[in-house]
Amino acid sequence: MSLRHAMLGLLADRPASGYDLMRTFETSLANVWPATQSQVYGELAKLTKDGLLEAVSEGPRGRKEYAITDGGLVELRRWLLEDEPRRVRSDALLRVFFLNRLTPVEAVAYLHGEAERAARQHQGLTEVERKVEWDDGPLSVNGRLALEYGLRFTAMREEWARWAAEEYRLARGRAAREVPAGAPSTGEAANAGQGTAGAGQEG
Amino acid sequence: MSLRHAMLGLLADRPASGYDLMRTFETSLANVWPATQSQVYGELAKLTKDGLLEAVSEGPRGRKEYAITDGGLVELRRWLLEDEPRRVRSDALLRVFFLNRLTPVEAVAYLHGEAERAARQHQGLTEVERKVEWDDGPLSVNGRLALEYGLRFTAMREEWARWAAEEYRLARGRAAREVPAGAPSTGEAANAGQGTAGAGQEG
DNA sequence: CCTTGACGTGTCAATATTGGAATGTAAGGT
């Protein structure tokens, strides 16, 4: 239930309309907590019904501006302080688990693609950093922390993907030397047993 | 729609029952793609209806074993090769965006907590690594890649959280020196403007 | 005047996810 808290967090800063919130979800929060229009407007109504928000003014085009209430601020703090972090889903890592379904060549290509994606994201973040520092004045403390997290995360992903691609290449070489010449290169050699990696608790 | 592909991936390795799959979702895949019983058994039925799986045998306690079909293997490959990576949600990072709603002391405590959590997870993964290498023989190539990803990710998160806590502490110190002595230490000083960090495209 | 684009809200159906309950079976130990 974090869409709710994302919205409370944004409205804690200043009142805004659904449209305003949507723009934030499409930019700043796009890689943190994506949300669609239907969700935002729906949740706006729910939050108001629950007394965590109140509509404060009507603007030009039927625009409705919402502000957080005291109850909303309390709930926001409660979430920040008391709630357990959620379980994460990683589509990208899931694919890695099943990479043995591809030929080694395909797997290596996939990993290179991952490295590229991470590099592009990293590049995008450095541009955000530069632009924000110069044009829009200094970021807030937490803004900088979030940005730095993104920078480190994308850097880590790129390094890992490049390492993994090389690792895969080497494993493929080993496998090729272990089987008689002329054996099929379909990748079955690198396919011994489903790994049990990825444990460790989130709590 | 990746639950579907997680299940196809597992069944591509060997036939299994819903119960077998559940155990994997609770262990290996717990931090990659969590799933509940209701989801797994439901999806098993859907996948069978769609011809991507077939029930192959009935065991002791009403146990039903499923195997992947050729169509399922095709779909699995399609997903690995063609599908765009999904958008990610990060509850933890979302909180960072709104850390200015807490007092600096509380925010620093939160970041320390994050560091602890990451460290514990990292520790858990090193144990998995040790145990698997010694008891069960070498992991499959992709198993090792996934494990290494987890290791690097948790290490990065811990380092970031420790850095962020220190950064927050410093910012707090700066703010304290900029306001007259005796000013309230509620953290409002570090609260100027919502950052616009976190952009960059996932595709 | 007319068109285009940004602003702005609302609703709908389909699918995904959570969390729990109900039900029963086989195996192993005491």
Next chain:
DNA sequence: ACCTTACATTCCAATATTGACACGTCAAGG
């Protein structure tokens, strides 16, 4: 025999998320 634990499936209601579609308004430029 009895108990406990692991095995195993099925169903359900509530909530969250996706991806449209429909509707209407204001401002600016040609």
